[in-house]
Amino acid sequence: MAIVELRGINFIYNKGTPYETHALKNVDLSVNEGQITGLIGPTGSGKSTLVQLINGILKPTDGEVILDGVNIWDQPKKIREARFKAGVVMQYPEYQLFADTVRDDIAFGPKNMGLGEDEISERVNKAAAFAGLDPSVMSRSPFDLSGGQKRRAALAGVIAMEPKVLILDEPAAGLDPGGRKEVLGGLKKYQRSVGSSIIIVSHSMEDMANYCDRIIVMTDGKIAMTGVPSEIFARYNDLIGLGLDVPRITRVAASLSRRGVDLGEVYTVGYAVEKLSELL
Secondary structure, X not given: OEEEEEEEEEEEEOOOOOOOEEEEEEEEEEEEXXXXXXXXXXXXXXXXXXXXXXXXXXXXXXXXXXXXXXXXXXXXXXXXXXXXXXXXXXXXHHHHOOOOOHHHHHHHHHHHOOOOHHHHHHHHHHHHHHHOOOHHHOOOOHHHOOHHHHHHHHHHHXXXXXXXXXXXXXXXXOOOHHHHHHHHHHHHHHHHHHOOEEEEEOOOHHXXXXXXXXXXXXXXXXXXEEEOHHHHHHOHHHHHHOOOOOOHHHHHHHHHHHOOOOOOOOOOHHHHHHHHHHHO
């Protein structure tokens, strides 16, 4: 079942001016409920515009945005409800932190939803745990945290609103390998635990291969292809032609194939190890 549907979406920046830019062109798209969906594409392909339309930050020039079965622009005065249903964590979300303590920052969204103090406290604690925040940092200023802790605090602030769709733009940007694994692994654990839907925008093909159930590829404001990771990365040459990369292990497998060692459609290190073990 689709939790998000985009129907005939066009979006034009600066319409009617000399700076007019057609960012999305007649896009039809569905995002399945209860899955992690990856969104990839070269710079300028329309990825960031698309996720801002899902959340209602932007309004389409043409077309419908259906979220949880409802056209979010049918009643513009209720657009705030759509923003609670589809929470967005933009790239470098630590710049969004502002409260005196980490706890207050995480609680900001639930308070604006009009929840009671007990439920707010419960949501804050659960969100902090999912984001991997130690209880000892909750009373500290968010500005005193490390870069990775700030990222997790900002993420917890959106998780605390319990959105049906969690949208993340480069959630692991700037983090070291350990930090990437903690943040993305925590997101996967969160998604599996609560059954929510997650959309991840990323340039990291390894992240897409390791954490996503489905991948959407964009180019020039259009959908180029969709499928499960094995289907997408099997189209190695098409991705390269779009100016995109593939997981490094896929490159290694392709090189081995040219030398007579066929591992099949490899896109994760774990699967490559399995195939090599079989051959050896």
